[in-house]
Amino acid sequence: MNSAPLGIFDSGVGGLTVVRAVQELLPSEDILYLGDTARLPYGSKSPETIRHFADEDVRFLISKGVKAIVVACNTATAHALPQLREQYRIPILGVIEAGVEAALADERSERIGIIATRGTIRSHAYQHALALRRTGLMIHPQAAPLLVPLIEENWIDHPATRAVLKTYLDPLVEKGIDTLMLACTHYPLLIPVLREMLPDDVRLVDSATTCAEHLKRELTALELLKDANFEGGLQLYLTDLSEEFEALARQFLKRSPGRIQRAILGA
Amino acid sequence: MNSAPLGIFDSGVGGLTVVRAVQELLPSEDILYLGDTARLPYGSKSPETIRHFADEDVRFLISKGVKAIVVACNTATAHALPQLREQYRIPILGVIEAGVEAALADERSERIGIIATRGTIRSHAYQHALALRRTGLMIHPQAAPLLVPLIEENWIDHPATRAVLKTYLDPLVEKGIDTLMLACTHYPLLIPVLREMLPDDVRLVDSATTCAEHLKRELTALELLKDANFEGGLQLYLTDLSEEFEALARQFLKRSPGRIQRAILGA
Numbered sequence: 001m002n003s004a005p006l007g008i009f010d011s012g013v014g015g016l017t018v019v020r021a022v023q024e025l026l027p028s029e030d031i032l033y034l035g036d037t038a039r040l041p042y043g044s045k046s047p048e049t050i051r052h053f054a055d056e057d058v059r060f061l062i063s064k065g066v067k068a069i070v071v072a073c074n075t076a077t078a079h080a081l082p083q084l085r086e087q088y089r090i091p092i093l094g095v096i097e098a099g100v101e102a103a104l105a106d107e108r109s110e111r112i113g114i115i116a117t118r119g120t121i122r123s124h125a126y127q128h129a130l131a132l133r134r135t136g137l138m139i140h141p142q143a144a145p146l147l148v149p150l151i152e153e154n155w156i157d158h159p160a161t162r163a164v165l166k167t168y169l170d171p172l173v174e175k176g177i178d179t180l181m182l183a184c185t186h187y188p189l190l191i192p193v194l195r196e197m198l199p200d201d202v203r204l205v206d207s208a209t210t211c212a213e214h215l216k217r218e219l220t221a222l223e224l225l226k227d228a229n230f231e232g233g234l235q236l237y238l239t240d241l242s243e244e245f246e247a248l249a250r251q252f253l254k255r256s257p258g259r260i261q262r263a264i265l266g267a
Numbered sequence: 268m269n270s271a272p273l274g275i276f277d278s279g280v281g282g283l284t285v286v287r288a289v290q291e292l293l294p295s296e297d298i299l300y301l302g303d304t305a306r307l308p309y310g311s312k313s314p315e316t317i318r319h320f321a322d323e324d325v326r327f328l329i330s331k332g333v334k335a336i337v338v339a340c341n342t343a344t345a346h347a348l349p350q351l352r353e354q355y356r357i358p359i360l361g362v363i364e365a366g367v368e369a370a371l372a373d374e375r376s377e378r379i380g381i382i383a384t385r386g387t388i389r390s391h392a393y394q395h396a397l398a399l400r401r402t403g404l405m406i407h408p409q410a411a412p413l414l415v416p417l418i419e420e421n422w423i424d425h426p427a428t429r430a431v432l433k434t435y436l437d438p439l440v441e442k443g444i445d446t447l448m449l450a451c452t453h454y455p456l457l458i459p460v461l462r463e464m465l466p467d468d469v470r471l472v473d474s475a476t477t478c479a480e481h482l483k484r485e486l487t488a489l490e491l492l493k494d495a496n497f498e499g500g501l502q503l504y505l506t507d508l509s510e511e512f513e514a515l516a517r518q519f520l521k522r523s524p525g526r527i528q529r530a531i532l533g534a
Contacts, residue, residue: 038316039306044419049305049507118511146427149416152311158434160413163427242313244385
């Protein structure tokens with residue numbers, strides 16, 4: 001048992017979909033969230049730059065006394081997780097492994113589409129993790145760089161979002177995918193429109209839910225869970241504060257984010 | 268006469284539209300360009316953060332020995348120019364003043380639309396500058412945050428871009444604007460599609476061309492022009508290097524950017 005908070009970080013507020021999933025599954029855990037809104041997005045930047053940013057994010061969370069860290073950003077997981085695990089002793093979990101296990105939980109999964117940022121697709125992290133676990137899979141990666149900006153505008157139902165999704169999804173549907181991995185923590189907000197646009201038999205696997213389940217198993221195994229009699233709280237840190245980020249945080253959390261504090265990294 | 272290079276900076280590669288315009292007008296000037304690609308975009312972030320970033324950008328250019336600086340980013344001009352001018356002795360020009368003068372060069376301009384990032388619109392920098400110079404104007408600002416991501420994908424002709432533009436432009440057309448200010452250095456790439464979507468009598472005023480003309484007048488007045496017998500060169504620095512940024516740089520410059528160097532700021 002360990003009553004220190006969990007640390008969760010993302011390039012921005014998209015990782016709050018992971019926070020919500022963790023709060024549902026582990027309601028007694030305290031969570032300290034860091035969103036690097038001053039330098040977002042991560043998805044279009046180079047592996048070297050992302051590793052530098054992720055390292056500063058982890059250092060900040062460790063300085064706040066967290067007991068474990070979740071990299072709630074697919075791009076940061078793809079580029080930086082192996083290095084972070086080597087460098088720090090604290091347990092650090094990413095979003096990719098859990099997502100891949102969930103995608104393959106259905107024995108019939110054969111043709112798997114992946115939508116993600118360009119950085120995540122380029123890293124081949126999902127493609128490798130899938131291929132390692134099951135041979136003979138058909139894997140269809142699709143970089144989808146415009147989805148994050150559209151979601152951040154809350155244009156979920158706008159004709160432009162459908163036009164963009166059509167361009168990204170048509171080639172996957174033509175390939176006959178049976179599973180679509182939403183490999184970016186922003187994408188769970190698109191689930192209703194994806195359901196509408198995709199054939200009924202395509203299964204959606206999202207990072208947020210699968211990551212929370214993975215975290216619960218890990219914390220249980222490491223005996224790091226907090227006493228379940230207390231209700232957990234959330235502390236939110238962002239590297240840049242603005243009205244838009246507060247509004248977005250509310251949208252991703254589906255409730256008020258409380259008081260947001262400004263984090264200064266690399267100090 | 269002064270043969271030191273000009274410094275030009277932007278959050279990313281959009282400011283290369285200004286470089287192109289300056290090269291056309293002042294072909295003998297050497298230009299040192301800095302794009303803060305590691306931390307882009309600036310348009311959605313807070314004034315405080317933008318002032319901090321712009322200060323680091325200016326320090327970098329000064330350390331390279333430039334004779335004058337152009338802030339080739341509307342958001343940075345809007346939030347940081349007054350402070351930068353106070354803090355540094357070197358001549359520093361923004362993109363707003365020149366654009367406003369160009370918009371008002373036509374005596375008949377009365378109803379002026381402005382499209383820009385959310386940060387630029389929020390700053391009221393254009394609205395104030397216009398209102399100071401001519402009374403009785405009808406000013407219609409429109410934040411257009413999705414245009415930069417679409418332009419960076421080179422989806423100029425995509426149905427999604429038209430759907431996004433329709434949402435941004437319809438309210439301006441309904442107000443009967445006679446002038447549209449393209450108040451972001453990315454937007455000149457949209458001119459062909461804007462011409463198609465707007466009534467014929469709407470005049471377009473873009474930041475890049477007007478800024479280059481303003482720069483020429485200022486350098487002439489300050490006797491800072493270089494000997495016109497030499498051909499100028501371009502040195503390109505980015506804070507994050509990637510294949511996408513190189514491809515984008517080519518698109519904005521309309522020719523090869525040459526060797527791009529990585530800049531480390533705040534060192």
